[in-house]
Amino acid sequence: MIFKFRLFFVVASVALLGITWCTHAVAHAAPPYTGSTYRGYNSTAHLPPTDYAVVTFLTGQASDTSYFTATRVLTHQLLHANSTKVNQNTTSFLVLCTATVPAEQKATLRADGATVVEIRDVPVNWWIRPASTRWKEQFSKLRVFEMEEYRRILFVDADTVLTGPVDGIFAEPEVATLAPTLDRKHQVRWGEARLPAQWLFAARSDNALTGARAHPTPPLQAESFDAGFFLLKPDRRVFAHLLSVMALVGRFDPQAMDQGLLNYVFRREGCMPWRELHWRWSATWPTERDLEMDVVTLHDRLWRTGPQPLRDLWNAKKGEMLNFHEKGMVAAA
Template identity: 75%
Template sequence: MIFRFRLLFVVVLTALLGITWCIRAATHARPPPYLGSSYRGYNSTAHLPATDHAIATFLTGQAKDDSYFTATRILTHQLLHANSTRCNSNSTTFIVLCSESVPKEQKDTLREDGATVVEVRDVQLNWWIRSGEARWKEQFNKLRVFEMTEYKRILFLDADTLLTGPVDPIFDEPEVATLTPTLIRKGQVKWGESQLPSQWLFAARSDNSLTGQREHPTPPLQAQSFNAGFFLIAPDRQIYEHLVSVMALVGRFNTHTMEQGLLNYVFRREGLMPWRELHWKWSATWPNEQDLEMEVVTLHDQFWKTGPQQLRDLWNAEKGAMLNFHDKRRLAAV
């Protein structure tokens, strides 16, 4: 009887240990490898011009309506065609990263508008990364900019960004001129995370949601966290691999804000690659009239449905200018 009891105990214990090992392996497993070595989708034929700098945005095909597509067209027009805001095309490329779900007709329209459309493979998410909006999972595709080592620097802008002036002079800022050595800080090397590069660059702007939202002062206060709708990087595939390794670790970062939570964790101020603060003039979240008066260059909001009326009127004026520009161009081509 005692022998049977001991045998049963060993069998149960062995089974429990096996189950625990399987759960642990599944929990910390990295996403499956991508076919091929490129971040591009199978149908991506974009030619990336040989410039040192790029400005990139991201478009998903899972939005509830065409609002973000229209916003992407407005941003394209402001960066490439509008006299008061366009970039120097000889030194800066404008890229629209498109997820696999973006319809062909939208990609074709953006190409006709002048954007360099790059179709990217969806970043595979671990099972534990969830949010209230299923479409938000595609926001992780913006991490593909870290793989785009064709460029020395990339400025990422969310599609719902309104320009008040040229933004490409940001590449001349001293904060982005040189890379920073990765720090050595006791207790900041976390279990399960892949090795960091020896040097890096990640610069952003404090999130005004933490310093008054729409009532924030201008110049604004600095915050502990940044908004992931505006950041400037030196692309580095090792950083991308590090981000993927963190995504495989259950509970390692707060998924409420999805990729923003991941980036704020990896580039946390107390970590080994603390994010660098850019000048407040470059970007404002929760923008208000004072930001416009003080000539903040990029204003980030869904102006087609929210924000101060003065800024919504400006966004609608830019939308009209974009549509009028392409109407005239089509007529000229007839």
């Protein structure tokens, strides 16, 4: 009799703990959004009225200024360099900055021509522990899903070198139309906010999974994508869904941070499987072969790693940026 009572007590306690945990998770699911909430209190940026935007992301968490310099180089490539600049009548370039970015860096980026948008941080739930301190703000890049001012947004990490214009990607058939959310009831999981009726998210397979620096070109497709280059239709319902997943302990791999979350929500077996962009648009772990085959964006910290020809290309792009602004200052004087 005592044994049965103890067994009942243990089972009841476990059940109560489960109910409490589920309630905690659901209580932290994202509330419905009724307005633009992504802007920080200090943000006064006037968003250019274009259909499309290329967006990058900058935090002040890095121990040096390498990512700030990379953002300046990317700004120059997208807005000023003749061989890579976008059509600014149709495509804007935005730099999303967290509160930790120094004021002087934001002022420099504005002077370089970028539209700086100060954004609110996305709170990181207690169970998500970044492997590196400089990654703690990475989830804030998900604010791009709230930016419904634009029909399409291409997100590009700052450590990216261009070999040609990137705005042609907005005309690709993979991103022209929205896809209906699939009726896969076995993939609808408790605690997650409702999905929209239709959506768009497209990316490139991560070459880290198909050989890293030894990947073939054209590359093989992988099950996972890299979160440093993706194209989306902004939708606050998708953003609310992302936040609800973040609140659920163990629902995705937290070591990969935002990349783990995005690969879970847009998993191929899920209700919103990601679309594969053409391989010529982007390469992670880039190689000389990628350069020879005219891959448009090469994603790596080429100021410190990678094949020497690609590092030389990065330094040349940086030199072009510095010379451009130096001449501008001389002309202004």
